[in-house]
Amino acid sequence: EGKYYEATVEAKDGGGLSAHAKVHIDILDANDNAPTLSLLPILNPIPEDSIPSTVVAVINVRDRDSGHNGEVNCNIDGDLPFRLEPSSENTYKLITASALDRETVSAYNITITARDRG
16 A cells, blocks of 8 residues: 655754654565456357457456566467457457358357466
């Protein structure tokens, strides 16, 4: 929540003299937050005649950590006819990677894994 703290310190001696100093304390981020995903479905259900590269959903990923601890990469587990494509910072598009055939597979379970660099 805070990158640093500042405090003013005062020292006094017995004779009434004093001095002031400002103390600056930098806080290092610990990797204590897991990435979170939010999904915005674009097509559900998906027509089987959809061409490859059809956008199925938009995924937004966030990590409250900073630096490397907050940099997140996403991937899809398994051999599926879908792929993730980076769209903008912290955003991915889930798109069809190949043709779909409803008679062969009528539904897919897609697991998206988000990992931070921490």
